[in-house]
Amino acid sequence: MDLPKNRFKAALAEGRQQIGLWCSIPGGGYAEMLATCGYDWILIDCEHAPIDLGAVQSMLQAMAPYPVQPVVRPGWNDPVEIKRLLDIGAQSLLIPYVENAEEAARAVAATRYAPAGFRGVAGLARASRYGSVPDYLNRAAQEICVLVQIESLDAVERIEEIAAVEGVDGIFVGPADLSATMGRPGQLSHPEVRAKIIEAIKRIRAAGKPAGIVTLDETLLEESVAAGTNFTAVGIDIAVMLKALRDLRARWPS
Structure with missing residues (x-):
């Protein structure tokens, strides 16, 4: 059996x-439903959502037959x-709140076996x-994608120093x-905030x-794509459902 691409x-x-x-919602059946919607990648959020390791594995298994890449x-x-995420089959990871090259290098090393890193065997x-x-x-490292998330002015x-770390894929x-x-x-609509986001992308x-x-x-999505984003998340499941459900309710008043 070959290494999954x-x-x-x-x-x-x-x-x-x-x-x-x-x-942001756990569940294998739910993840399979999302996998049929045609997105190139789906982010499974274990940082701000109640998704535990067992749920991640079931979601990875549910998405596996579909042409979509889970990113955890x-x-x-x-x-x-x-x-633990790598061992259950995650191949793409988005590491939150990386502040500098040292933290980026540590994230990469956690995905590599010795001597290149310290992932347990x-x-x-x-x-x-x-x-x-x-x-x-x-x-294994050939197909592991390490994405690091910058979330502060310091980052x-x-x-440039974070981007120079070998093994950072995005x-x-x-x-x-x-x-x-x-x-x-x-205040994402504030001109200074938008300008800093676009500056960072460029x-x-x-x-x-x-x-x-x-x-x-x-509008920010359009500006971000124009500035050069390559992996662009255009929606959050909870937000999409809430809007649809609230709009539906508004059309049928009591």
């Missing part, structure tokens, strides 16, 4: 736009959590198809936390890395 990582390396959806965001840049995990992938230990100022701008560190929490691309973002602001 990471189409998302390949698309980013080729510069192709990948349109994504944020998933752990709760933190934690090598123990990263190791598990011989019979789902990642290696329970030991059936030949030479998995030496080949934006260090974009840099994602977290607009909500960035606005908070600018003293304008939640600097990421100038540094030779794919850039990503998520926002519900369609």
Whole structure:
């Protein structure tokens, strides 16, 4: 059995736009439903949503037959959590709140076996198809995609050093936390915040890395794509459902 190919990582390396959806609700059946919707990637959010390790595995299994790449965001840049997510078969990770090159390098090292890193070895995990992938230990990194999330003014100022870390496959701008560190929490429409987001995207691309973002602001999405985002999350499942359900209720007053 061969090592599963990471189409998302390949698309980013080729510069192709990948349109994504944020998933905040756990469940294999639910994840399978989302997988039929045509998105290039779906972010399974373990940072701000009640999605535990067992749920992640069931969601990865449910999405596996479909042409969509699951990307998992752990709760933190934690090598123990990263190791467990990799062992259950995650191949693309979005590591939150990376502030500098040292933290980016630590995130990459957590996805690599020694001597390149310190990922713990598990011989019979789902990642290696329970030991059936030949030479998995030496080949796993080929298909692992490491995305790091910059979410502060300090991180934006260090974009070039973060981008220079070997093994970083893309840099994602977290607009909500960035606005908070600018003293304008939640004010994504503020001109200074928007300007800093677009600046960050352009600097990421100038540094030779794919850039990503998520926002519900369609104007900001358009500006971000124009600035060069390659992996662009255009919706959050809860927000999409809430809007549809509230609109439906409004059309049928009591």
